[in-house]
Amino acid sequence: MLISLGAILVGLALLVWSADRFVEGAAATARHFGMPSLLIGMVIVGFGTSAPEMVVSALAAWQGNPGIALGNAYGSNITNIALILGLTALISPITVHSQVLRKELPVLIGVTLLAFILMQDRNLTRLDGLVHLGVFAGLMGWTILQGLKQRHDALEDEFEDELEQHAMPLNRALCWLVIGLLLLIASSRLLVWGAVDIAHRLGVSDLIIGLTIVAVGTSLPELASSLIAVRKNEHDIALGNVIGSNLFNTLAVVGIAGTIHPLTFEQTVVSRDMLLMGGLTLALFLFCYGFRGPGRISRLEGAILLTAYLAYTAYLITTVFATGGRQ
Numbered sequence: 032m033l034i035s036l037g038a039i040l041v042g043l044a045l046l047v048w049s050a051d052r053f054v055e056g057a058a059a060t061a062r063h064f065g066m067p068s069l070l071i072g073m074v075i076v077g078f079g080t081s082a083p084e085m086v087v088s089a090l091a092a093w094q095g096n097p098g099i100a101l102g103n104a105y106g107s108n109i110t111n112i113a114l115i116l117g118l119t120a121l122i123s124p125i126t127v128h129s130q131v132l133r134k135e136l137p138v139l140i141g142v143t144l145l146a147f148i149l150m151q152d153r154n155l156t157r158l159d160g161l162v163h164l165g166v167f168a169g170l171m172g173w174t175i176l177q178g179l180k181q182r183h184d185a186l187e188d189e190f191e192d193e194l195e196q197h198a199m200p201l202n203r204a205l206c207w208l209v210i211g212l213l214l215l216i217a218s219s220r221l222l223v224w225g226a227v228d229i230a231h232r233l234g235v236s237d238l239i240i241g242l243t244i245v246a247v248g249t250s251l252p253e254l255a256s257s258l259i260a261v262r263k264n265e266h267d268i269a270l271g272n273v274i275g276s277n278l279f280n281t282l283a284v285v286g287i288a289g290t291i292h293p294l295t296f297e298q299t300v301v302s303r304d305m306l307l308m309g310g311l312t313l314a315l316f317l318f319c320y321g322f323r324g325p326g327r328i329s330r331l332e333g334a335i336l337l338t339a340y341l342a343y344t345a346y347l348i349t350t351v352f353a354t355g356g357r358q
Contacts, residue, residue, distance in 0.1 A: 035224075039307060042219070042221035043218075043248040045221070046251070047251045047255070048213045051252060053079050054076055054079030054252070056208030057198070059194075059198065059203075061075050066340070077271075080252045080276050081275070081279035088101075088285070089171065090219055090285045091227075093242070093291050096227055097155070098237025098240070098247055099237045100285075101238070101294065101300055102300075102304070104284040105246075105308050106243065106245070109246070110247055113311055114337065116270070116333065118333070121337065123261045127270055127326035135278070139274055139312055140312060140316055142166065143309050146285065147305050152298075154296075155296070157290055160285070161287025163281075163282045167278075168227055222248065226245050227240075236297075239298060242304060256272050261309070273315075295312045
């Protein structure tokens with residue numbers, strides 16, 4: 032048990048560190064090849080901050096652990112909105128100026144609804160996985176076109192400042208890119224092994240472990256970047272990190288997992304976890320869209336989101352004791 036717990040702790044620490052190095056290396060490399068700063072922020076950084084979820088869920092699916100694969104993806108979405116944005120807004124209310132983010136919020140609603148429809152039969156087939164990835168590819172194409180057309184967006188200005196602060200030579204950027212990717216894979220494998228072993232020893236379902244420990248662990252890069260961004264008054268980056276990560280998680284992470292290994296899962300994934308994810312996504316849209324001006328997540332709304340996360344986590348813990356960990 033102690034070895035498994037140590038594996039989780041070491042795996043999480045390496046995961047966060049390697050994800051940060053991977054994002055910095057990828058962003059700096061893209062910068063050297065002339066990629067616009069807005070696209071670097073929306074595509075490269077979005078992919079990088081979701082890389083832990085992608086690798087962990089892919090490994091879990093390959094090893095036949097659907098609970099961790101799906102719990103990690105959907106649990107991370109819940110964590111991103113309720114815990115990360117809730118905590119961030121409590122520290123400093125988040126004001127949304129970017130028109131790009133206002134366009135992505137309805138897309139996130141549609142993507143969440145599509146996932147809910149596809150998962151109703153409690154099976155993630157390879158076809159479902161390919162549909163997820165197909166929609167993701169189309170969305171990335173649309174995002175790139177929007178990024179090339181958009182000029183002088185508030186989000187672009189914030190990413191430009193961040194890229195200038197983290198500028199590095201090309202050889203160092205490539206070095207961090209490769210090292211970060213290799214450590215991402217190694218730390219993810221260590222984390223999945225430790226999580227599965229503890230779940231089996233305690234008689235707790237893989238799903239619960241995926242929704243809690245693994246989901247929070249793989250969301251730590253988003254938490255760190257959002258807290259740093261809001262301290263620098265870069266509110267659009269703080270929100271953009273979450274929107275981008277949730278789009279990647281819902282489509283790419285689940286799509287990759289389903290394509291690697293078809294998954295059958297519990298009804299509670301749809302009726303409890305995806306339903307909450309959808310409700311939080313709708314709340315995020317209502318808070319941030321800004322129908323009559325800039326959208327805003329106030330401290331009160333942040334407290335509501337954080338309370339929802341704490342209540343959900345408490346419910347999961349209660350369920351473990353009530354059902355012996357089966358759900």
